Amino acid sequence: MSRLPRINTYISFGLAILSGMTTLTLSTAAFAEDNLRSLTVFPSSDATAQLYERFVKLVNERGKGKIKISVVGGPEIVPGFQQTEAVARGSIDMTYAPISYSLGSMPEADAWVGSNLPPSVQRENGGFALFQEIAAKRLKIHVLARFAPAAPLNVFLINTPKFKADGEIDLSGLRLRASPLYNAFFEKMGATPVTIPVPDVYTGLERGTFDGMAYPPSAMEGWSWDRFLKYRIEPGFMQSDLGIYVNPTKWAALSADSQKILTDTAVEFEGSSYKEWQDVTTTMNAKFDKQGMKAIVLEGAARDAYLKTAYDSVWNRLKASGSPDYEKLRAHYFAD
Template sequence: MKTIRPFNTLLTAMAVSILALGASGASAQDTLRSLTAFPSSDATAALYAEFVELVNERGAGILEIDIVGGPEIVPGFQQTEAVARGTIDMTYAPISYSLGVFPEGDAWVGSNLTPMESRENGGFELVQSIAAEKLGVHVLSRFAPAAPLALYFVDEPKVDADGNLDLSGLRMRASPLYNALYEALGAVPVTISVPDIYSGLERRTFDGMGFPPSAIDGWSWDRFLKYRLDPGFMQTDLGIYINPSKWAALSDESRQILTDTAVEFEATSYELWQQVTEEANAKFEGLGMQVVALEGAGRQAFLDTAFGASWDRLKASGSDDYEALRDHYYREPK
């Protein structure tokens, strides 16, 4: 016997089919779920939020980035790996967090060129290709780029009779970004996470630390850190990383919006971050922080050691790309 389907059931089936056809014919909005390596209160995390807002504005109806949290969800040191695995679509984090498997990240740290120069000469594209192979991520951008770093101290650091900085015996808050420099100057790296820096200073667990001046505001560390070394040195190494499968699945329009906005933001944030650095230095000097300024041969020796520490570490890693990266990211002082 032939089964007769009720009229309402037929209508429902037809409606579902029509909706399915309509959905397949319409292009869905791309969404990227993002983490940040630092809490939202951090100045560079706030700048990343501005980048995300600009992308979302330009990509309305096409692309949206959703910042779902920070290190409270996945520790900062593990976020790039989480992106590679596809646990999260995207993150913003220091490339130095991955130096163990990606020593080529030292090219960003040891660079003395602007991000615009390294994009123009092919350096950024070179890092992209190496990171795709070794980290399993698509590198979208350098971020808050090329802001100089600084050393801060609880007590006035020693400068010898020849004007050279002497950190012998000092305990410095460890970071992959600075450890080679500390060791070259005789200091001992001590591992302290960013959220624990305040209590570490309060207990005098360490004597000093390196940090971008532009990012030190808001932590109240200046209650203990009373000296800043001049000159600034090396460069910040923050980057934006996307899962390659997710990147490939985005529409051409979404990828273009991300790329164009990233290139533009690299340049604008570079100019902004130089200004923010100057303003941060002036603010803390106004609050009583003293500047220990190296001069002459001692100043140049410090800069040579600081930049050289990164390049020496990269060379010692045995990377096949050492020479090419140095050519694209470093200009020999005249």
């Protein structure tokens, strides 16, 4: 009996096994779960960090078997101001942080701070896409979404505020705890900005190191600063600039399904967090008022002048940076 048919049989059987293994490998690859390691710029106790955790949980539920985000830590892993750069380098896949931390490299970050429109408007008018393009070019990151923009700043004071003869608020001569985002506003109002880390604010208020501060009411829960701050100036101004950023190489490597789940969930949270943070702001202010804080409500020309000074301080800074996108960003993000 010839051995050739038997050899051919062995070869055919071997090829069949190899084909099956290849099919199994391809099938496994096709259904491999995308995994992203994420940081947050704030500790888990922070209210905005908890918002991000809710986003992550929903992505993981919707993307079960397709995509999974693992929050591996916060500023104890990588300092907050370095996290966006870490995403760009690929040291971490994504993070949740203020875009203004990169203001030195991307002056256009001021468009988020100086906006007075809901994020849905920028999605519709092309402003968000433009912002994505700028961030990809300047910071080498993919901007997925912005969160909780409806968290305006209010000025809080220890003592009764002064007013000018024309009814405008007078902050001249006051020392106010500030950040680089609104130092220019305080200086324009005649106040002296004081740089103090958030964890040290309570001690500063207790010792009278400064006369007041600007901060989102929605983010003041748990700090007990309202023990010293007895006056709140209304209206609030500017917007928070929290966003989600993904390494572009990692983003490109995600499956189409994973990209869609991430984007759809982020856009959903972008809208819901806008409404949610409006409600949180209202709730916190009502709590402060009940505890005895007095709201100083500016109206008419005094209100207009106050807001103009606040927003101009941001947009003038962006214009002075020489950004070629200043005009387009202002048109997309600000309603005069």
